[in-house]
Amino acid sequence: MSAPGSFPPPTTVGQGAERVWRRFTRAQRLTRFTVHLVIVAAIVASIRTVEIIPEFLTDAPEQVVDLLTRMWPIDFAHYRVAVHDALAETLHIATLGTLLSLVLALPVGVLAAHNLVPSTPLNLVAKLILVSSRSVNSLVWALLFVGIFGPGALAGTLAIAFRSIGFVGKLFGEALEETQAGPIEALAAAGAPWSSRMTFGYWPQVKPAFWSIALFRWDINVRESAVLGLVGAGGIGMALDSALNLFQWNRVAVILLAIFAVVILAEVVVTQVRRRII
Amino acid sequence: MGEPVAAALPADPFPRSLWPRVAAVALVVYIFYACAQLEVSWERVATGLHNAARFFSRLFPPNFSRWDLLVKGLSESLEIAVLASALGIVLALPLGLCAARNLMPPWVTWPAKLVIVMSRSFHPVIVAILFVKAVGFGALAGILALTVASIGFIGKLFTEAIEEISLKQVEAIRATGAPFASVLAFGVLPQVFSRFIGFATYQLDSNLRNSTMVGIVGAGGIGGTLFAAFQRFDYDFVCAILIAIITLIMAGEILATAVRAIFIENATLRDLFRRGAAMRRVRHAEED
Numbered sequence: 001m002s003a004p005g006s007f008p009p010p011t012t013v014g015q016g017a018e019r020v021w022r023r024f025t026r027a028q029r030l031t032r033f034t035v036h037l038v039i040v041a042a043i044v045a046s047i048r049t050v051e052i053i054p055e056f057l058t059d060a061p062e063q064v065v066d067l068l069t070r071m072w073p074i075d076f077a078h079y080r081v082a083v084h085d086a087l088a089e090t091l092h093i094a095t096l097g098t099l100l101s102l103v104l105a106l107p108v109g110v111l112a113a114h115n116l117v118p119s120t121p122l123n124l125v126a127k128l129i130l131v132s133s134r135s136v137n138s139l140v141w142a143l144l145f146v147g148i149f150g151p152g153a154l155a156g157t158l159a160i161a162f163r164s165i166g167f168v169g170k171l172f173g174e175a176l177e178e179t180q181a182g183p184i185e186a187l188a189a190a191g192a193p194w195s196s197r198m199t200f201g202y203w204p205q206v207k208p209a210f211w212s213i214a215l216f217r218w219d220i221n222v223r224e225s226a227v228l229g230l231v232g233a234g235g236i237g238m239a240l241d242s243a244l245n246l247f248q249w250n251r252v253a254v255i256l257l258a259i260f261a262v263v264i265l266a267e268v269v270v271t272q273v274r275r276r277i278i
Numbered sequence: 279m280g281e282p283v284a285a286a287l288p289a290d291p292f293p294r295s296l297w298p299r300v301a302a303v304a305l306v307v308y309i310f311y312a313c314a315q316l317e318v319s320w321e322r323v324a325t326g327l328h329n330a331a332r333f334f335s336r337l338f339p340p341n342f343s344r345w346d347l348l349v350k351g352l353s354e355s356l357e358i359a360v361l362a363s364a365l366g367i368v369l370a371l372p373l374g375l376c377a378a379r380n381l382m383p384p385w386v387t388w389p390a391k392l393v394i395v396m397s398r399s400f401h402p403v404i405v406a407i408l409f410v411k412a413v414g415f416g417a418l419a420g421i422l423a424l425t426v427a428s429i430g431f432i433g434k435l436f437t438e439a440i441e442e443i444s445l446k447q448v449e450a451i452r453a454t455g456a457p458f459a460s461v462l463a464f465g466v467l468p469q470v471f472s473r474f475i476g477f478a479t480y481q482l483d484s485n486l487r488n489s490t491m492v493g494i495v496g497a498g499g500i501g502g503t504l505f506a507a508f509q510r511f512d513y514d515f516v517c518a519i520l521i522a523i524i525t526l527i528m529a530g531e532i533l534a535t536a537v538r539a540i541f542i543e544n545a546t547l548r549d550l551f552r553r554g555a556a557m558r559r560v561r562h563a564e565e566d
Contacts, residue, residue, distance in 0.1 A: 035537055049353070051417055056418065060412050062414045063411060089316060093316070096313070099309065105301045139494060143505075148326050148327075148329050149323075154318050157318065162462055166484040213304050223401050224401060230494060259298070264399065
């Protein structure tokens with residue numbers, strides 16, 4: 001809504017007192033109508049073709065009650081045995097993955113910023129890397145790395161890192177493109193070399209954005225690394241997977257509680273750190 | 279003239295404080311500690327890279343011979359994404375409104391905020407596990423899981439958008455004696471509409487991505503096919519599925535950009551088909 005002129009002059013229909021004021025042109029109204037039509041058609045088509053077994057739905061309340069009774073009493077003793085170490089591993093995967101992605105994403109982000117690298121082909125190559133990193137879900141990255149490195153935390157860390165490159169690189173590149181040219185021109189006029197222009201011209205301007213991107217991604221990665229174990233990529237997901245496969249719901253309950261606690265803790269940490277350093 | 283100025287300058291115009299260095303050392307120590315904990319070593323990486331060549335040679339060429347399975351899985355994923363987004367938006371809007379502190383009393387906002395936080399705290403795949411237990415294997419579990427995710431995301435952002443509106447317009451409409459529904463329709467919603475379109479399309483995009491994954495835990499869609507093919511070492515079929523998923527996600531992203539252009543920048547279909555017009559419009563909007 002911020003773009004001035006995004007509202008075209010209203011078209012008028014009729015004359016004098018019977019004038020009808022319209023906000024959008026006919027083409028715009030037609031376009032909007034098409035979108036509405038497509039949305040409704042998509043919903044209707046989905047409802048008609050999706051396979052839902054009604055018996056399962058009527059059975060649901062019973063199943064939920066069954067689930068809750070199986071979860072109770074929560075097997076807190078299991079926490080010391082298997083959950084604690086897996087939880088620590090999840091946090092390491094998330095943190096190391098985020099750090100690795102920062103290292104890998106910085107050069108790509110710089111390449112994607114047109115004001116730093118004024119070459120459209122290079123910008124496009126960088127953007128292609130970023131888009132392909134984001135289009136592949138972290139679980140799919142995890143599957144690929146499990147295929148290469150075998151099951152374990154290494155696959156999980158790389159999956160987190162490769163999924164995050166696209167996110168971090170895109171936002172960092174945009175932050176670089178939004179920098180003011182003034183300080184950099186002043187440094188260039190004083191004869192500063194490229195490295196000084198980067199450290200004293202660009203870096204102070206993008207520093208807050210950089211830290212906030214890193215924190216934001218770490219928060220997301222903590223959540224994501226909790227499920228990577230379902231495909232064998234290490235962390236608490238593996239404990240969850242084995243408990244699920246054995247139908248040990250009281251252990252599932254303690255694992256879910258642990259994940260919940262860590263996610264909340266991560267959010268609190270991120271909020272606090274953001275307030276301190278940004 | 280030069281001397282007094284030089285004397286007034288400190289020795290180092292960019293003095294560095296101690297703590298970034300301490301943090302850097304701590305970071306390096308942590309990296310070594312965490313690598314040791316995770317049993318990550320150069321040997322493993324080297325063995326893995328050795329395997330990588332063999333792995334990639336088995337991925338290619340992609341095998342599309344079981345395309346009927348592929349199409350079935352993809353269309354189920356698409357259905358899950360559409361229905362979950364629709365259901366999620368319908369449920370998230372009233373919830374987000376209830377959670378807005380500037381319009382509602384605290385006894386309404388607190389429960390609403392709690393529901394939103396609860397929906398956001400688990401990854402959709404974990405929520406899908408619980409729904410698979412509750413409603414059985416299949417698309418319904420996926421739809422419900424992604425609905426919960428949508429409620430969490432849209433609810434949170436919608437609440438924030440409403441809390442940031444200008445109250446002047448709300449007051450003006452209240453002053454005319456308008457009932458609450460009219461205040462919402464003419465005072466609140468026009469102010470948050472463009473942001474709402476933004477996160478609704480983003481959520482559709484994100485649901486599409488996740489709907490291809492919830493199948494890993496049996497909640498319908500292409501994910502189940504992918505995981506099964508992976509476990510049978512059918513790597514050429516895995517490659518075909520991945521190509522199909524990435525194509526679907528990119529198509530979804532283009533569609534989401536088009537919808538944003540139509541509703542936020544009032545583009546017409548002709549603008550969209552004109553090469554690059556949408557991109558230029560987006561760039562203009564960002565520059566303003």
